[in-house]
Amino acid sequence: MQRIIFASGKGGTGKTTLTALTARLLAEGGTPIALADCDVEAANLPIALGAQETSREPFAGGSKAVLDPDVCRGCGACALVCRFDALSTDENYYRTHAYVIDPWACEGCGACVPACLFDAITMVQSQAGEVISAEASIGPMVYGRLAPGEDLSGKLVTEVRRQADALAAERSLEAMWIDGPPGVGCPAIAAITGTDLVVGVTEPTVSGEHDLMRLVTLARRFKIPVAVVLNKADLSAEGARRLKEHIADEGLELIAEIPYDTAVAQIPERLARGEQFAYPETPGMNAIREVSAWLSKRSDSAG
Numbered sequence: 001m002q003r004i005i006f007a008s009g010k011g012g013t014g015k016t017t018l019t020a021l022t023a024r025l026l027a028e029g030g031t032p033i034a035l036a037d038c039d040v041e042a043a044n045l046p047i048a049l050g051a052q053e054t055s056r057e058p059f060a061g062g063s064k065a066v067l068d069p070d071v072c073r074g075c076g077a078c079a080l081v082c083r084f085d086a087l088s089t090d091e092n093y094y095r096t097h098a099y100v101i102d103p104w105a106c107e108g109c110g111a112c113v114p115a116c117l118f119d120a121i122t123m124v125q126s127q128a129g130e131v132i133s134a135e136a137s138i139g140p141m142v143y144g145r146l147a148p149g150e151d152l153s154g155k156l157v158t159e160v161r162r163q164a165d166a167l168a169a170e171r172s173l174e175a176m177w178i179d180g181p182p183g184v185g186c187p188a189i190a191a192i193t194g195t196d197l198v199v200g201v202t203e204p205t206v207s208g209e210h211d212l213m214r215l216v217t218l219a220r221r222f223k224i225p226v227a228v229v230l231n232k233a234d235l236s237a238e239g240a241r242r243l244k245e246h247i248a249d250e251g252l253e254l255i256a257e258i259p260y261d262t263a264v265a266q267i268p269e270r271l272a273r274g275e276q277f278a279y280p281e282t283p284g285m286n287a288i289r290e291v292s293a294w295l296s297k298r299s300d301s302a303g
Helices: 015-028 077-081 153-170 186-192 206-221 237-249 262-272 283-302
Strands: 002-008 034-037 052-067 121-136 139-146 175-182 197-202 226-231 253-258
Touching: 002 015, 002 186, 002 206, 002 283, 015 034, 015 175, 015 197, 015 262, 015 283, 034 153, 052 153, 121 153, 139 153, 153 175, 153 186, 175 186, 186 206, 197 206, 197 283, 206 226, 206 237, 226 237, 237 253, 253 283, 262 283
Parallel strands: 002 175, 002 197, 034 139, 034 175, 197 226, 226 253
Antiparallel strands: 052 121, 121 139
């Protein structure tokens, strides 16, 4: 199975729109595709494709300290050993004589448990998020939803990838499109690992150029080839020229240049509403057709 990830070193380059539209075009051409949205902090692909949830399961996080106020005697031994200032008294202390734990400050180190003389504190596993399976018109989809304040995004991305692979294998699908998280940190590493191609989606700005090269550096560490789509290519002629020169110097293939096109920007909204419509014959949409055809040809030759 070909696993192709649409990624960017920064947010806002249009990778989700490109993921959704190229997948839709290929599916309409008879190639069903499995989908994985690995931006677990803001999964927009299920919205763009109007996916209907079929199941969800909790994703376990780390352990957090929980204090029983009926057992606590307010001695403060726990607060003395807490490096994160997660234990303190509140306005009810003189009535309850019990300390309270700030769940947002607690890092789950467990130092307070043996320090408590009355066994008032226990470690309880938290829920860091959810893994959700859904059905879109073009195929099965898996995405994640990280709970606020949790830091296990990389592990949640790995679980999303694992379940998406399982769904694709179950249905004997030959291609998977992955909507990657922005940046080059832990979530991006988890999303890129084990893929066959990184489609770097960039824009003709200084930050777009810089962050694309960070993405290329990351992909090369995993020996994964990179091809580039230049989105909003007509926003800066100088920026586009400089970026294309850099792409050529790095030996990367530029799949297509997509001009800024308001008609394209409206398509995901119409897909999310379940509308039936014909794709517009505009420069932006025609460039996206080029990307879809390039990816289809590559998948066929790899298969």
